Amino acid sequence: MIVDKKSKIKQPVVVVSDENIESTEEIQYTTNALCDVFNAVKKILGSLKEDESDPESPSLFKTIALNTGQLSRIKNSKQNKESALIFPAVFLHFINVRYLVQQARVGEGRATLRVQYVLNRLNNSDEEFELEGYELFQRINVALQDGKNEYPALTERFSLTYFDQPESFGDGLQPYWIDYEVYFRENSAYKFRNYVDRYLVIPPFTNHSDQLIENNTDNHDNHIEPSYDEVSGINE
Numbered sequence: 001m002i003v004d005k006k007s008k009i010k011q012p013v014v015v016v017s018d019e020n021i022e023s024t025e026e027i028q029y030t031t032n033a034l035c036d037v038f039n040a041v042k043k044i045l046g047s048l049k050e051d052e053s054d055p056e057s058p059s060l061f062k063t064i065a066l067n068t069g070q071l072s073r074i075k076n077s078k079q080n081k082e083s084a085l086i087f088p089a090v091f092l093h094f095i096n097v098r099y100l101v102q103q104a105r106v107g108e109g110r111a112t113l114r115v116q117y118v119l120n121r122l123n124n125s126d127e128e129f130e131l132e133g134y135e136l137f138q139r140i141n142v143a144l145q146d147g148k149n150e151y152p153a154l155t156e157r158f159s160l161t162y163f164d165q166p167e168s169f170g171d172g173l174q175p176y177w178i179d180y181e182v183y184f185r186e187n188s189a190y191k192f193r194n195y196v197d198r199y200l201v202i203p204p205f206t207n208h209s210d211q212l213i214e215n216n217t218d219n220h221d222n223h224i225e226p227s228y229d230e231v232s233g234i235n236e
Contacts, residue, residue, distance in 0.1 A: 033184035036153035037113065038066070038092055044147040045090050045115075048139060060088065060136075067091035067116060071175060087120035087173065094182075107186040112161070115140065115178040124174055133176050137163055140178065157183035 042064050051057035063085050070085060092115060099109040117136065121129055141160055148154045162179035208220040 031187040033109070033153065033186050034094060034097070034111065036151075037158075037182055037184060038094075040147065040151035040153045041092060041113065041115070041144065044143050044151070045140065048143055052139070061090045061117070062086035063089035065089070065091060067093035067114070071116070071118060071173070075173065087118055089118045091116045091118070109184050109186070111182045111184065113158075113180045113182050115180070117176050117178070119174045119176075121174070133165055133174060137176060137178060144180070153184070156185060157181060 045061055045064055046059060048060040049055065049057040050060050070091065071089075074085065092113065095112045095114055097109065097111040099107075117140065119133060119136070121132065123129060124132070144154070144158065145160075148158060159181045160178070161181050162177070164177045166174050166176065207222045208216055209222050
């Protein structure tokens, strides 16, 4: 609903202030959507605590990294030269990354983010801990879904599609897999190009009382002209 705000002082219909305008350099503005998704997921998983009820509890995952085959080299290589990793750990891997080819969707793409989390409990067959991987799966998924509100990179689409448990618990390392379907959009533009700062007030649809106080540097009052009937109507 548009509210008519009037005062007794007449002012020009359009007010443009040229004072205190500074030139702005062109700043190239680009985003890497996959990096943004990776960083968002890494921060969310890094916020999980060992004790959910204690904010001061240590982080649940000791290692969160891009998956480059670290776990396979540790478990399968006879001459392992991998740097030391601390478990529990999470490895993130983008698979099946593809871009749309429609003219109207330039820069848009789809991918699957595979979240591999690795536990290291030697007594994983004990009844008390045998479902620990499933419980952690729920914690991870809830945290990532809640994080959509905070991280724009996850708002396009970040949907759970797949979960898998390990069939072997050798060496005390139990890897689990979660897949998420990710929609992403690449942006490349200039944040400022021939940019000049202007603040326009065009009654009756906006008025000076709609401004922030700090923007009304000349202390303008509201305009009483033109009226709604003068600027809008229906032609019969």
